[in-house]
Amino acid sequence: MRPERPPVLFVVLAAVGVAFFVLPLVGLLYRAPWETALGDLTTPEALTALRLSFVVSLAATALALLLGVPLAWIYARVAFPGRDIVRALTTLPMILPPVVGGVALLFAFGRRGLFGQALDTMFGIRIPFTTAGAILAATFVAMPFLVLTVEAGLRSMDRRYEDAARSLGAGRWLVFRRVTLPLIAPSVFAGAVLCWARALGEFGATITFAGNLPGTTQTLPLAVYIALETRPEVAIMLSLVLLAISLAILVAMRDRYLRAF
Amino acid sequence: MRAAVAFVLTSVFVAVACSSPVPAPMAGDVTVFAGSSLTDAFRKAGDEMTKANPDARFTFNFGSSSTLATQIINGAPADVFASADEANMLKIVDAALTDGAPTAFAGNRLEIAVAAGNPKRIATLADLARPDVVLVLAAPTVPAGKYALEALTKAGVSAKPVSQEVDVRAVLNKVSLGEADAGVVYVTDVKSAAGRVTGVDIPEPQQVLARYPIAVVKDSKNAALAHRFVDYLLSPAGQSVLAEFGFSKP
Secondary structure (H helix, E strand, O other): OOOOOOOHHHHHHHHHHHHHHHHHHHHHHHHOOHHHHHHHHOOHHHHHHHHHHHHHHHHHHHHHHHHHHHHHHHHHHOOOOOHHHHHHHHHHHHOOOHHHHHHHHHHHHOOOOOOHHHHHHHHOOOOOOOHHHHHHHHHHHHHHHHHHHHHHHHHHOOOHHHHHHHHOOOOHHHHHHHHHHHHHHHHHHHHHHHHHHHHHOOOHHHHHHOOOOOOOOOOHHHHHHHHHHHOHHHHHHHHHHHHHHHHHHHHHOHHHHHHHO | OHHHHHHHHHHHHHHHHHHOOOOOOOOEEEEEEEEHHHHHHHHHHHHHHHHHOOOEEEEEEEEOHHHHHHHHHOOOOOOEEEOOOHHHHHHHHHOOOEEEEEEEEEEEEEEEEEEOOOOOOOOOHHHHHOOOOOEEEEOOOOHHHHHHHHHHHHOOOOOOOOEEEOOHHHHHHHHHOOOOOEEEEEHHHHHHOEOOEEEEEOOHHHOOEEEEEEEEEOOOOOHHHHHHHHHHHHOHHHHHHHHHOOOEOO
């Protein structure tokens, strides 16, 4: 890269841009009750929300890996008609307002929903207001991050290794497991981490589809929202936990993230 | 002569101003922060005010009174705050953010909202503890949630909600969408969702009466118009709009 002296106007506008993102964080740090930080983070409500959030976000990531890696493989390797439209549909939650996602989930898997009604009458399964509902909501908004990252990894890998393995007599499953997967492992890892981070921060779809109950569906962001009115210091500390995790992930993933998109 | 004409004209103006119950129209923008149960009544009140003051514009921010109080304390540009309980209004008063003392302008009662036609045959608060009843309440931080817990306590019922919603309208939505079998909301909410939900009365001994205070927020950019809105709600015309939506006298 050729170093260049930046125009003053760009420097000024860029500085305003940086301030726009940094100032809210400064505000949060400034208001943080450092003296009582540990006490605030270990209140029962905070611990319950922390525990639930880790369960929900990890389960969502596992589900996204199970469904998302095969999906990414198909996007990258199979040129079926309408692929772009299907890919757009499965990427939609990245830019869709999460509340809209939650409403859509209700109309599909709610008790009166298109499929939810059948689930209820046939199997007695009800998804809204359960931890499973919170996991579904998180998977819905977070899985696209994994799919896109893994697809990018698959497209950029050197396929000659697969060809070599095939020519030596390895079956498709063996090639995928022993050649493809190790080669795209960094992408899968990066995708899983991004997916997990997005799942951890999920709010709108969760509160709309799964509701808000401590210990069952009240994840960290929901707990922050509710605590802001009664225990602002708890809300701030929980926000800082989310902030620290997200920032650590973005710093650690900066190369992968940029390469994937 | 000129003085006499001026006097006559002034007298006419004063006479017109005094005899007419309609005050001179005012202009400007007023932002009203109001508890979510006031949604329909305040929209109508805003329309009525705009009819009388064509250059005035009323913008509403509906949410749980507790969220709104937090927003105002943190500097949200509200001109009027109407709370569904006194506790949240008190937060604003304690922060010295009201222009004049709050006035109670409406009352409300609790009701159990159930699916239209009441298929689960819910008759009392005690039924809300039945294992086959999916119950949602407002979060205990929200006035409607606090009142609901009071009513359940009075009835000696320990019912477990599947969700604590962020405001009373979210509770109503969960029932009208059929996701929940029952929710404790205000009489006015059931009325606003007539046809989609049915209301089950809560008898007097278990009933909790909600009193709604309203105040103009200090440093309002348009305090005169904000006060006009509050005065309208307290006037017979405003009270009849509130009554139309099911609110009682304070």
